[in-house]
Amino acid sequence: MGDQTHEATEVGELVRRAADDNDEDAWSALLDRFSGLVWMIVRTHPLSFHDAQDITQTVLCNLAENLDRLREPHRVGAWLRVVTRNECLRHLQRSTQSRPFAPQDLEVADHRSPETIHLLEEGADRVRAALERLRPPDRYVARLDARDPGLAAAEVARRTGIAEGDVTRIRRRARRRLLRLLAEEEQG
Numbered sequence: 001m002g003d004q005t006h007e008a009t010e011v012g013e014l015v016r017r018a019a020d021d022n023d024e025d026a027w028s029a030l031l032d033r034f035s036g037l038v039w040m041i042v043r044t045h046p047l048s049f050h051d052a053q054d055i056t057q058t059v060l061c062n063l064a065e066n067l068d069r070l071r072e073p074h075r076v077g078a079w080l081r082v083v084t085r086n087e088c089l090r091h092l093q094r095s096t097q098s099r100p101f102a103p104q105d106l107e108v109a110d111h112r113s114p115e116t117i118h119l120l121e122e123g124a125d126r127v128r129a130a131l132e133r134l135r136p137p138d139r140y141v142a143r144l145d146a147r148d149p150g151l152a153a154a155e156v157a158r159r160t161g162i163a164e165g166d167v168t169r170i171r172r173r174a175r176r177r178l179l180r181l182l183a184e185e186e187q188g
Contacts, residue, residue, distance in 0.1 A: 012074035019067035034077060035060060038084050045088040055091055059084045096144055096159050130181040137162050138174035
């Protein structure tokens with residue numbers, strides 16, 4: 001029996017014992033063997049240290065919840081690679097969709113009139129509604145451009161999963177469609 005076959009059998013047995021027998025030693029052995037792999041994959045993504053910790057914990061919790069559902073328990077490492085990557089991408093996608101205000105920005109006095117504030121908010125609501133009417137990937141690129149004007153095409157590609165060579169074309173198309181949607185709303 002080759003080393004890889006033996007190792008796969010050993011891993012499969014650890015998964016079975018942890019899932020079926022609630023064997024804490026088997027679970028600890030799985031964590032010892034695979035938590036470093038999960039952490040390494042998470043750290044290849046542009047995440048803060050705390051986000052990386054949260055994602056690692058989420059992935060390992062997912063493993064605990066799904067141990068008994070793994071079709072190929074001996075391939076738990078491959079399963080963890082896919083789940084970890086997907087969780088990182090999901091987090092990055094969510095983080096580009098909303099950003100919290102900086103605390104110092106919340107304390108700045110606003111000397112504009114209520115009417116001005118209302119008109120500005122109304123305009124922002126119109127743009128948000130128009131953005132939601134765009135189809136992916138146009139919506140993703142337009143949201144990023146609205147949030148971070150001048151973001152490099154490589155960064156847009158990284159955050160959205162779109163090929164870097166397509167970003168400029170999608171940007172132009174999204175802007176045209178967004179302007180058309182806003183003009184249609186204004187006329188109608």
